[in-house]
């Protein structure tokens with residue numbers, strides 16, 4: 001098996017890094033500077049988090065998953081229990097905000113960790129000439 005060059009000693013798994021905001025290189029809890037804002041670099045090992053670009057992937061993913069889940073649950077609740085409208089508002093608005101905020105943090109961390117583990121980066125002209 002080829003050596004990836006990253007080494008794997010002390011590196012957290014994808015789920016662990018995503019759930020706890022761990023640096024994908026050293027496992028320190030240094031990935032975030034704000035609630036869902038990446039720190040510029042790891043305070044423990046110096047890994048530059050700015051080199052990774054997770055883009056809009058997490059937001060698009062969350063929109064589809066949470067939106068589909070909440071609509072499905074709201075329809076199920078409406079057709080089975082017929083609650084008043086305020087019950088829907090009381091349930092779904094906090095659920096959407098909470099799951100989006102939590103999910104944004106987790107999915108951003110997961111994508112950054114996946115990029116680190118797979119050495120993902122922007123393709124350049126040099127990459128095309130090498131093939």
Ligand SMILES: [Zn+2]
Pocket residue numbers: 023024025026027028030042043044045046047
């Ligand atoms: Zn680190």
